[in-house]
Amino acid sequence: MVKSLLRRGGQRADARPRWRLSKRARDSLKAYLFVSPWIISLLVFTAYPMIASFYFAMTEYTILNPPRWVGLQNFKVMFTKDPLYWKSVWNTVYYTLFSVPLGLIVALLLALLLNQRSHGIGLYRTAYYLPGLMPAVASTLLWMVLLDPRLGLVNAALRAVGLPPLGWLRSATWSKPALILMSIWSGSGGTMLIFLAGLKEIPESLQEAAKIDGANAWQRFRHVVLPLLTPTIFFNLVMGIINSFQVFTTAFVAGAQTGGAGPLNSLLMYMLLLYRYGFRYFNMGHASAMALVMFIALVLITLALIRSSSYWVYYEAGGRR
């Protein structure tokens, strides 16, 4: 029918009219139709704020007054004149290095355990997801009660098994581990859910076939489940890094009660410092500059991950992409 629409009168049916689009172009148009809502969103809701904040990064902007161009000044100050900047970078990297892998492993193990149809499995699933349902502020406050060195449950448990109680949020060494613990507690549920969805995608027939071929549980996991789970792992890995770089609420609430940013600024995460510059020191320009740096770092890391994904992520849809 399309052909007939494009045929000019008098021409042979199989002649190519000049304005017929290539298949790829036609497909592209169709695709753009599908993607159009998102493009609208990007242009309308995202473009201006993003470009605005890139612009702010080059300005001195108190929010209360219009921005004033200063070029790369903010970056210079950030990298060389702010002793807390590198501390916050280190704090955030430390936090990410531990919370992301640990979170993934815990979530994956839970998902594997829960990938059954047995009676009452729903209760377990809800139990693991419970922490993720609480507002971040409430769960942080809850953990501060639990981690109180003198009166908290955690130290009481440690003492009960003969281990020394730890300083947790009151100790420069243990405050980040406390934060990591909190993030695993509240974050695993969501990651586990995604892994569970991914596991459900794996056809039972494949596992059955492997079983028949004599594979044991570990082999089935390693050679059937894991490869088919890689798209999900990739997703959780990327999102995990993006989120942990931006950790804020827990650090803010936990730090506020213990004098700002934890003992010796050990809880001063990158976002916390950024927030301070933006809303406490009336220096939104500097905050935007920090955000830009983090943005670039995340982009580079994600690009590297995407590049690497062609080596280890297996999309069943017609092999690797």
Place this chain on the structure above:
Amino acid sequence: MRQRVFPATAARRHMYVQARKKMFALLTHVLLSATAALFVIPFLWLVITSLKPLDQVFTDPPRWIPDPIMWQNYVEALTSPAFPFLRLLRNTLFYSVFSTLGVVISCSIVAYAFARMDFWGRDVLFGITLSTMMLPGIVTLIPTYILFRTFGWVGTYAPLIVPYYFGSAFNIFLLRQFLMTIPWDLTDAARVDGANEFVILWKILLPLVKPALMVVAVFHFMWTWNDFMGPLIYLDDASEYPLVLGLYAFQTRFGVQWHLMMAAALSVTFPLIVLFFLAQRQFIEGITLTGLKGV
């Protein structure tokens, strides 16, 4: 060489295998319970604290049983003038339901294009999509606020609902990953049969990624339920506030009214727990158990 199988041995082997299975199941249950306990105990602590009088919240050693059990904390929290529960609940439901609807519809369509169609600029656009998640909300806060103010949407729920009808980076990413796991042969076959893209998406692919759709809906719903930054910025009128904003009423300059705050927090969370428990059953029942046969 023929194996000589004695009935007795076979029976014993069978029993042995059965016992192994049972032990494995038991082990799994033990592990599940133990880990569940670890996850639930802090939550349990929350429940217990919400039933305590304020002076028993911090004691040494920690108290497990409140005395007296203050059921009235819930009454006090839920009837506190600063925390009008029913109205907050109504607002939250409105906001969450409508924005979730938007997200599921729009992200399915967009993710389909990223996952199953080849078009010019696809990878660049996908990269841009991911990158929108890498700029923290704090710095885009002011420009976004000014933007919505220009639209005249401040003071309404529009900024919190409308954008989601056009997509959301996180959910697009998620659904794309899942849609990419479906073999091409399926859709190729459908195309040969003359189905157009929408039909392929609606009739074939979406049912296959139901778990992922469920995840998207559940996640988003819960996220909006607990989202406070958005409502905080855009809503002017206290009568429009969602539940989470109400929780701040219990946090004061001189300390937190722990017992009331926990009671309120639990009341805010409880509907989500129920929702989740019901929804996760859909995971199991909505799935084609045999998966994709043969292809």
Place this chain on the structure above:
Amino acid sequence: MAACAPATPPAPAEEKPAEEVPAEKEKVTISWWNQFSTPICQEMFPRIVGDFEELYPWVTVDFEISGGPPGGGNYIEVLLSRIAAGNPPDTATLWTPPVQFAARGSLMAIDEMMKDAKWARPESFYEKPLRSCQWRGETYGLPSSAGPGCIFTNTAQFEEKGVSPNRDDFPKTWEDTKELSAKFVVWEDGELTHAGLVPWEASWLYPVWSGLNGGQLFDAENERYVLDSDANVEWLSYWVQWLDDQYGGDIEQFNLYGPWGGVYPESAFQLGLCSMAQSGSWACTDAEIPFAWEVVRFPVGPNGTKSVTGFWPNWWVIPKGASHPKEAFLFIEYLCTKGWETWYTAVMDTPAWKDFSPDILTQKLVDQVGLERAKEIHQFFAAYLEDAVDMWNSPIEDFASDTLNSAIDEVLHKTKTPTEALQEAQDLCQAKLEEVLQSI
């Protein structure tokens, strides 16, 4: 007890007829933002605002007591967004020092309106609290409370140790106080179970401790920071010495046995584990201390001459762009003066307004300790407020606080010497100050 202070609004005692409403005066609604949320606030503020509306019948105040615009720490973000977008509230109560806003031109100067004001004239306020609202000679807001800081003592524990619990007998110098503190310190099995005075526990009082040693943090006259002065180095060194002598020298271990600060429920002081603690006048009633206590002045350091105090006010401001500045001023004036008398009957937040009626006392305090003693404590705070140091008056106040807190944290952790830490803090603050002053 016949002359018991009324727990009801003082309106009958001061007959003030409602403002005559000129016929053409249109009704005005002003908005008021705040972060108050506790039950007492929920009870008192609607009353006070109601009184204000009665006094000025053409004004209605649009407000809520819900900790908001809700968010505690997010109040500032929303407020800033509004100011940036040009639709700020008409009035706001700030818990963030207002000089920062004023210096950047986002608050309205109220000197003109104060000249002819009914109650809120410049001379009607305590000097230092009012100065915390002033920048380069202009006033940008009013302080409503100026609860002075002081030391609370557990008199029973004093008597147990044979020490006089009377205010006048409390040590006047750091050295003597330290000696006194040592009497109360108890170590059991290597764990600290009882403390005397923990001088570094209240970070908002750091300017006071600097002042007690004859030093200063911010020199407002010359718009300079003076963090690294010898007096300040001496002050911090003294603290480190105190930590070493009485509390084991390891601040983290010390904090593990804590928390040691404050006088509120669950604090070491209220649990009887600490005999002296720092707080402010409001704590007399607000903290509900269940035993007999006394409030005393801070002791003076080796380089100091006078016992000074600090204050922590609520600041009431009118953002630039407010739609009804005149009514807004009337509102903040009332709330900081006559209206605050009503508040004072419930919470002992020493008013910054000097013309405060001496007969108005906090009912709770009277109930607790009797009329005479309540009056006496009120006098103590009123007199002490005259000896306050300058506070909250820097255009980079929050940055400086954070930097100083970091520095003192390092000093107490012994990762830096007082000289190093203060020098670094000085450089950072001074640089930031100059940067901001240049662009103003």
